Amino acid sequence: MKPKANDVILHTVTKLAAIIIFTFSIDLFWAGHHFPGGGFIGGLTTAAGIVLLYLSFDIESIQRNLPIDYKKMAAIGVLIAVFTGLAGMFYGDNFLEQTFGYFDLPVFGETELATAVLFDVGVALAVIGTAITIITSISEDEL
Amino acid sequence: MESLMAIVIGILFSIGTYLILSNQMLRIILGLSLISHAINIMIIVMGGLKTGGPPLLSNSDRGFTDAVPQALILTAIVINFAVTAFLLVLSYRTYKKHGTDDMNNLRGNEHE
Amino acid sequence: MNESAEVIAGVLIFIGTIVSLISAIGLVRLPDVYTRSHAGSKASTVGVLFVLIGTLLYFLISEGYFSIRLILGIVFVFLTAPVAAHVICRAAYRNEVPLTETSAEDELKDYFAAYEKQKEEL
Amino acid sequence: MFNIFMILSLIILTIAILFNIYRLIKGPSSADRVQALDAIGINLIAGIAIFSVYLDTHAFFELILLIGILSFIGTIAFARFLERGVVIERKR
Amino acid sequence: MNNLLIFPVILPLIAGLIFILLPKQIRLQRLLAIITLAIVTGISILIMNQVSANGTQTLQLGGWQAPFGIGLVADMFAILLVLTTSVVAFCCILFSFQTIGRNRENHYFHSLFLFLITGVNGSFLTGDLFNLYVFFEVLLLASYVLVSLGGQKKQLRETMKYVIINILSSAFFLIGIAYMYRVTGTLNLAHISVRIAESGQDGFITTVAILFLLVFGIKAGLFLFYWLPGSYSAPPAAISAVFAALLTKVGIYAIIRMFTLIFYHEPEVTHLFIGILAALTLILGGIGAVGYWDINKILTYNVIIGTGFILAGIAAFTESGTLGSIYYLINDMIVKSLIFLIGGVIIYLTGTSNLKEMSGLIRNHPYLGWMFFIAALSLIGIPPLGGFIGKIFITRGAFEAGYFWLGAIGLIVSLMILYSIFKIFMNAFWGETIISEDEEKGTTKGVMIPIVFLTVLTIGLGLGAELINGYVELAVDGLLNPQMYIDAVFGGNEIP
Amino acid sequence: MSFLHFLILLPFLACIFIPFIYKKLNIHLGWIVVFVPLFIFINYLLFIPSISKGNYHAFSMPWIPSLGINFDIYMDGLALLFGLIISGVGTLVVVYSIFYMDKNREALHNFYIYLLLFMGAMLGLVSSDHVLVLYTLWELTSVSSFLLIAYWYERKKSRAGALKAMIITVFGGLAMLAGLIILSIIADTYSIREMIANVGIIKESSLFIPALILILIGAFTKSAQFPFSIWLPDAMEAPTPVSAYLHSATMVKAGIYLVARMTPIFGGSATWFWLVSGIGLVTLMYGSFRAVRQTDLKALLAFSTISQLGLIMSLLGVGSAALYYTNGEAQTFYAFALFAALFHLFNHATFKGALFMVVGIIDHETGTRDIRRLGGLMAIMPATFTIALIGSLAMAGLPPFNGFLSKEMFFTGMLRATEVNMFSLEWLTSIFPVVAWVASVFTFIYCFILLVKPFLGELNQSRLPKEKVHEAPIGMLIPPIILGLLVVFVFFFPNLIGKYLLNPALYATLSAEVPAFEIIAWHGFGTELWMTIGVIVFGLLLFFSIKRWTIIFRVFPDQLSINSLYMSGLENMEKKSVSLTDRYMTGNIRHYLLYIFIVTFSVLIIALVGFDGISFDFSTNSYITIYDIGIVIAMVAAAFTTLLTTNRITAIVSLGAVGYIMVMLFVIFRAPDLALTQMVVETATTALFLLCFYHLPKLGKRIEKMKFKLTNLIVSILVGVTVTIMTLVATGHRLFTPINEFFENAYELAGAKNIVNAILVDFRGFDTMLEIAVLFIAGIGVYTLIKLRPKGDDSQ
Structure with missing residues (x-):
């Protein structure tokens, strides 16, 4: 019998690290269009951050603060990707026709906005959802 | 480089095949993973190696390597990951249910 | 301009790699987990920091490219490496990995023993 | 000259990684192995950084941070496992 | 450009995803699933008419011109299969409501089923080699999950084998794609065809062609079918029916597509090889089918025989042979699902799949019995039911091509089908009635509608062949003139 | 669609209505059904005047016209002869069945549906001009006969017999299909008439012999020729009306029809001549020899049918020599055998139908068909006995019955065969009359067995399952009486049918003009008559000494018979195929x-x-x-x-x-x-x-x-x-x-500097969409694998 471990150091650093990871994943996600990265990798990194939280805390306390059904999240992700494809069709374009344009936004200056980004959001959501579903399913099986 | 990689691919295939033929769940899955690694290398080799810089337009001073195989591999990696995840959990469940990880004991020809 | 970048970066990177090598040697030579943890985490963290800073400076000077990712990386490594070492050591200790013969002190041992005794009494 | 220097650094780094691999294989305890893995991860970061300088590209900076993150998560996971026998706890 | 083409692929996918968001509303899911498949059927008919009126329809996804983007191509052959798939899927899911069990329905059975249909339809429609791989994976993963859904011992064991073999065949598929890309530098099927026609089909390309043949052969159950009997008998009837009807057919479709569109330059080598494999498949399948006394086994070996038949027609590579293959393919999809569904009902009623333990069902279930009889005759190729046009024209094609041995084997194997299927009929339906209606383990309530529907279809396919013959002949034309496909894909643009 | 089409399709249409009306009926369903064949028969009769003048009628009905598959029918002498037999005997059989099949105990609607299916198929078969339609209906007769044989499906023997008949006839059907397809490829047409017109091309083709053999296999299986005859005895498990109909008058004649129909194409070639006549004679001999030994009346009749079919077949074979000549006396000389074949075909339908019905009456009234149990029925059933007498003597070839005439003509035909000199191996033909004669002796013997054993001698009531044996009801007697009368009638007025039915049919068979034949009952003390007298003398001698020589049957042990070969073959096939399949399908x-x-x-x-x-x-x-x-x-x-x-x-x-x-x-x-x-x-x-x-x-x-x-x-x-x-x-x-250079314009095209990413989300975005779908399915799969477990989970 051992005394209960004190996880203060781990918890503190984990929170910080998670913030860095999330920032980084968002960065990866946005950079995808011009630099290495993109929805898939961004999603997986986010998932990694969530897994880190699960690791150092526990599933239930994270679920309490982040009450998300990851299966649904994944489904919504795929749906977003599909619907960006469908959206083009309403304008008489082909399925999955992506458009992009350059807009002068007040804060960001000239910014490129592409429907492909929306597609990528779907990808990212799907990846996060699936990855977490797999991880939690397995760990709930009392391995 | 291409020839070297061809030999590496062959070796990976051989090892993978040997592992797959060894009747043990874990070995089979390891073998399949090795083969899929080999195939990823093969695809990128088929696109031509080191013919230019990374396919990022920002450093456009040199030519670019063929980006198509890279995109294909990306898709293949993800699909492969999905399949492997499923297979792993499946094999784990099968082991739990049957109590063996030896495929030779999982013939299932006897009448149940 | 480019040459100074090469010199600065080269020196920093070389120092970093040497430190890494030393840490690796330490990892091989030192007697137990806990001592090796010093070599592993501290030394190699310093090594990688040198290398990363060298890289950062190289691109900053030669191209004027300031990589936020690298900074983020440096911060992250700096932040997490010690914690990782700490967690490993604790796990090792709780798994009762033996200390080396030459260890001077084992404070936790008494604490754990006391805790166990207390439990038994309850 | 600079490139040779970089190659040299890479070779030194490789030797360091080999030492780590020795520890990884030798053990003796699981904690040793985890530690060695952690060190390999950190060395890999350095390797990639050197390689970026050598190739004069910033295409791989993401990789650096990513290896850092993954190696950290891996280490934590292993440590958790060694300590508690499970990787992710349902409830503490 | 015809955006309709995307719907047979995307609608089941969307519906399946929406079901995930509605995990508890099973009734709503059922309704939506039926509606989706009905709409897909309707759209397929619409596209079919467009194809027959205006020629092959294409959709370049994202609007990227032909070899660069991914294109969906609906020639008559593809859309006929899509239509059949939708109909068969409709019937199977209708059947599943009564038989599949609440537990599976709660665990996303409907979603997975629709994902499977997405994969199948997509495989038929895609005009891109790599995209074909991706669609294969969609349908394979859905099928992996469907086979294992339920988690019984047998299911897990057979899924294990099924998954391993399919991963391996997918790996081989990727090898083929890699080589193909190296040689031709493109992934678009039509573009590959153009380039190979330009350079000639040399030894290496022929070898790659044979690699593709073997890869799809594994999936289609052509000669390398060893995985098939086990995994098709593990899941419940509704699932194994849809597998028997659709999964092997995707492999067959791929073989037909590759060897009529791309590798048609050396038929005396490649097509002869297909013929040899088909003959071996027929023989081994026939031998397997006649021996066993287990419904599931007999039926699965019949699936293998079906593959052999269809590819025998393609091996002949004559107009008659191709026509026969298409007829046989369509009928096979319908009648295999039908016969698996009835087989499922038999097992459901008697609680066993061993023929020696059942008898005399026809007294209480005359309609079921006679529909099985009709399905059996159609499967054997007894006119005027659906199977016969296929059988006659495949035989004719083989004879015309000079492959008398192939035609002869086909006919002899028909006799083996007859023996095996009649064994089921005579033992399950005829004989003394040993279980009364009260003792039966299940009812036929609610499962008769799809069975009746499929029976009517297979009868109609024979008697009313004139109605679809125009379409089938268009499909044959398309397969024998690859230029039609190529022209449709490039739509007059310059071919790079 | 013509009126003829309507007649052919009428039985099928009737099938559709039967399920709807039969439950509401108070009377026996047969009374309704009987109108179908009767109507067809009457209408077929109306064709006689036109056909006998040498006309023919062709009609077409589209089925799958774009594939060239049409329901083309062609009414000539041959089709009419068969059509009349089918519909005529059909009418009688239905009447007979009304009394034979108990309304309350039997599933009559099934019975009549099968019977009508069969009738329609048969009618269509004999008048079809399109080979694929011919094949369609050919298989339909197999299927409906399968259903009829297994009518009492609870009985194991019925099922086994049905399956055997089905397997063998479908096998033959498939062979025939192969042959027909080859023919249609050679002649580039599906129409039999056009094939006959292009016979020159067909004869030159290298595929002529394979097509010939394949089609003959089809004909031989259907007509129960040696060695395919084994299904017929087992088919006797069917209700007796069915046996009387299918296995004497119609289905087994389909093979004869096919041979006759194909004679213009294949006739005149040595292979055809030797195969058809040779197999016919072997079958004749085999059937008569085996028939002597049977103890079951129906089995005896089955073997006699086999034998008689062999007889007809051999005549067709010999007659095909006529096709070797294009005209002249030689053609007429041999064509006589064809004429004899057609005549005997007609006669056989009459007397064999009557005999089957007699056996059915015996079975129905006494409950057994075993001749060892039966005896002395003559006194109880005088009418039945009279019919049996007529039928069996006609079969034995005695005057004053039609069998005598055709038997004499058979001998003539066989004697003429000895003069064949245009094919190789012609010395073989000298055996023909010998075989014919010996077989006739055996035929004589079994006809006497059939007549003597049940009707003469002592009636031992204790051996019979049923008590109080009495004469059959009048309704059951009418159909055999009609047939019996016909047997006698034909003897006295043979040229009535000769002129109106047989000569047009011969003309159709030959597809060439020959002088019309006359049937003469008495043509002096020729060789034929001496042969007949010899048959009677030897037949009586052997019949009375039957116990002494039946030992020779023991020389042929049962295990070596073709039937046991089939049975053990089937069993071995199952075992072998399981062991072979299990060998490679190890499950590992x-x-x-x-x-x-x-x-x-x-x-x-x-x-x-x-x-x-x-x-x-x-x-x-x-x-x-x-x-x-x-x-x-x-x-x-x-x-x-x-x-x-x-x-x-x-x-x-x-x-x-x-x-x-x-x-x-x-x-x-x-x-x-x-x-x-x-x-x-x-x-x-x-x-x-x-x-x-x-x-x-x-x-x-x-x-x-x-x-x-x-x-x-x-x-x-x-x-x-x-x-x-x-x-x-x-x-x-x-x-x-x-094609990658195109993607290097990613920035202009897709607004992205990362080419790979541009390909992933834009150029090949569809792949990515599906890729995440795959990932998602895998996630769901993992979830269900872990969450969904069968009840009573036995995991360890």
Whole structure:
């Protein structure tokens, strides 16, 4: 019998690290269009951050603060990707026709906005959802 | 480089095949993973190696390597990951249910 | 301009790699987990920091490219490496990995023993 | 000259990684192995950084941070496992 | 450009995803699933008419011109299969409501089923080699999950084998794609065809062609079918029916597509090889089918025989042979699902799949019995039911091509089908009635509608062949003139 | 659609209505059904005047016109003769069945549906001009006879008999189909008439003989010719009306019809002559010889039918010699045999139908058909006896019955066969009359058995299952009486049917003009008459000494009979096929994988070598640095570690190492996106491996046999070498520039500077969409695998 471990150091650093990871994943996600990265990798990194939280805390306390059904999240992700494809069709374009344009936004200056980004959001959501579903399913099986 | 990689691919295939033929769940899955690694290398080799810089337009001073195989591999990696995840959990469940990880004991020809 | 970048970066990177090598040697030579943890985490963290800073400076000077990712990386490594070492050591200790013969002190041992005794009494 | 220097650094780094691999294989305890893995991860970061300088590209900076993150998560996971026998706890 | 083409692929996918968001509303899911498949059927008919009126329809996804983007191509052959798939899927899911069990329905059975249909339809429609791989994976993963859904011992064991073999065949598929890309530098099927026609089909390309043949052969159950009997008998009837009807057919479709569109330059080598494999498949399948006394086994070996038949027609590579293959393919999809569904009902009623333990069902279930009889005759190729046009024209094609041995084997194997299927009929339906209606383990309530529907279809396919013959002949034309496909894909643009 | 079509389709239409009306009926369903054949018969009769003048009628009804498959029918003498027999005997059989089949105990609607199906199929078959329609209806007769034979499906014997009949006749049907397809390919038409018109082309084709043999197989199986005759005795499990109809008058005659119909195409060739007449004679001999031994009346009749069909077949064979000549006396000389065949065909339908009905009456009234139990029925059933007398004497070939006439003509035909001199082996023909005579003796014997054993002697009531045996009801007697009257009538007025039915049919069979034949009852003391007298004398002698010579049957043990050959063949086939299939379908995935690997890669390497596909070109190879070699060595080392280690963690970690070295490779190969993804995915995969396999047993050292390892080694080397060679060839085999240059305009086209990303989300976004769908399905799969378990989960 051992005394209960004190996880203060781990918890503190984990929170910080998670913030860095999330920032980084968002960065990866946005950079995808011009630099290495993109929805898939961004999603997986986010998932990694969530897994880190699960690791150092526990599933239930994270679920309490982040009450998300990851299966649904994944489904919504795929749906977003599909619907960006469908959206083009309403304008008489082909399925999955992506458009992009350059807009002068007040804060960001000239910014490129592409429907492909929306597609990528779907990808990212799907990846996060699936990855977490797999991880939690397995760990709930009392391995 | 291409020839070297061809030999590496062959070796990976051989090892993978040997592992797959060894009747043990874990070995089979390891073998399949090795083969899929080999195939990823093969695809990128088929696109031509080191013919230019990374396919990022920002450093456009040199030519670019063929980006198509890279995109294909990306898709293949993800699909492969999905399949492997499923297979792993499946094999784990099968082991739990049957109590063996030896495929030779999982013939299932006897009448149940 | 480019040459100074090469010199600065080269020196920093070389120092970093040497430190890494030393840490690796330490990892091989030192007697137990806990001592090796010093070599592993501290030394190699310093090594990688040198290398990363060298890289950062190289691109900053030669191209004027300031990589936020690298900074983020440096911060992250700096932040997490010690914690990782700490967690490993604790796990090792709780798994009762033996200390080396030459260890001077084992404070936790008494604490754990006391805790166990207390439990038994309850 | 600079490139040779970089190659040299890479070779030194490789030797360091080999030492780590020795520890990884030798053990003796699981904690040793985890530690060695952690060190390999950190060395890999350095390797990639050197390689970026050598190739004069910033295409791989993401990789650096990513290896850092993954190696950290891996280490934590292993440590958790060694300590508690499970990787992710349902409830503490 | 015809955006309709995307719907047979995307609608089941969307519906399946929406079901995930509605995990508890099973009734709503059922309704939506039926509606989706009905709409897909309707759209397929619409596209079919467009194809027959205006020629092959294409959709370049994202609007990227032909070899660069991914294109969906609906020639008559593809859309006929899509239509059949939708109909068969409709019937199977209708059947599943009564038989599949609440537990599976709660665990996303409907979603997975629709994902499977997405994969199948997509495989038929895609005009891109790599995209074909991706669609294969969609349908394979859905099928992996469907086979294992339920988690019984047998299911897990057979899924294990099924998954391993399919991963391996997918790996081989990727090898083929890699080589193909190296040689031709493109992934678009039509573009590959153009380039190979330009350079000639040399030894290496022929070898790659044979690699593709073997890869799809594994999936289609052509000669390398060893995985098939086990995994098709593990899941419940509704699932194994849809597998028997659709999964092997995707492999067959791929073989037909590759060897009529791309590798048609050396038929005396490649097509002869297909013929040899088909003959071996027929023989081994026939031998397997006649021996066993287990419904599931007999039926699965019949699936293998079906593959052999269809590819025998393609091996002949004559107009008659191709026509026969298409007829046989369509009928096979319908009648295999039908016969698996009835087989499922038999097992459901008697609680066993061993023929020696059942008898005399026809007294209480005359309609079921006679529909099985009709399905059996159609499967054997007894006119005027659906199977016969296929059988006659495949035989004719083989004879015309000079492959008398192939035609002869086909006919002899028909006799083996007859023996095996009649064994089921005579033992399950005829004989003394040993279980009364009260003792039966299940009812036929609610499962008769799809069975009746499929029976009517297979009868109609024979008697009313004139109605679809125009379409089938268009499909044959398309397969024998690859230029039609190529022209449709490039739509007059310059071919790079 | 013509009126003739309507007549042919009428039975099918009637089938559709039967299920709806039969439950509401108070009377026996047969009373309704009987109008169908009667109506057809009457309308067929109306065709006689026109047909007998040598006209024919052709009609067409579209079925699948675009494939050239139409329901073309053709009414000529042959079709009319058969049509009249089918509908006429059909009417009588239905009337008979009304009394035979009990309304309350039997599933009459099934019975009549099958019967009508059969009737329609048969009618269509004999008048079809289109070979595929012919085949369709041919198979339909097989199917409906299957259903009829197994009418009492609870009985095991019925089912076995039905299956046997089905297998054999469908086998024949398939052979015939093959033959017909070959014919249609040669002649480039599906129409029999057009084939006859193009007979010159057909005869020159190299496929002439195969087509001939295949079609004959079809005819022989249907007509129960040796050695396909085995199904007929077992088909006697059917209700007697069915036997009377199918197995005497109609279905078995389909083969005769086919031979007659094909005579214009194949006749005149030596193969046809020898096969048809030879098999016919063998069957004649075999059937009559076996019939003597039977103790079951129906079995006796079955063998007699086989024998009689052989007789007709042999006549058709001999008559086909007429086709060798285009005109003149010689043609007429041989055509007489064809005429005799048609005449005997008609006669056989009458007397055999009557005999079957008699046997049915005996069975119905006494409850048994075993001649060992029966005896002395003459006194109780005088009317039945009279019919039996007429029928059996006609079959034996005695005057004053029609059998006598056709038997005499048969002898004439056989005697004329000895004069055949245009085919090789003509000395064989001298055996024909001898065989014919011997077989006739046996025929005489079994006819007497049939007549004497049940009706004469003592009636032993105790042996009979039924008590109070009495004469059959009048309704049951009418149909055989009609047939019996016909037998006598034909003897006295043979030329009535000769002129109106047989000569037109002969004309159709020959497809050439010959002078009309006259049937003469008395033509002096010719050889034929002496032969008949000999038959009677020897037949009586042998009949009375039957106990002394039946020993010879023991010479042929049962095990050697074709029937037991079939039965053991079937059993062996099941056993052999199970053992063969079980041998390769072991259920062990390793074996399956071995097959797949060996087949795939040996075929590939053979193809590569065989098609001269090996050519190396290393000129496009890129440079190698030391670092590359280091990475490669590390990779190979890690892979070997995975293979060789016995520690599962090491195996997993070294697999991970391979994956991480892949990351390095991707870095070298300028693929940052790939490196990133591979990095993350590899980590996740390794984590999953560890999670799933930590609790599984250790890899350990398994003691495997040397053979096992050696096989693995050889196969894996085969795979590796093949892949290496193919990859090496492929690297030097770039024939076209790849399409990637287009994507280098990604910034203008898709607004993205990362080409790979642009391809993923835009150019090939569809792949990505499906890829995440795949991932998602896998996630759902993992979830269900873990959550959904059967009740009473027995996991350990």
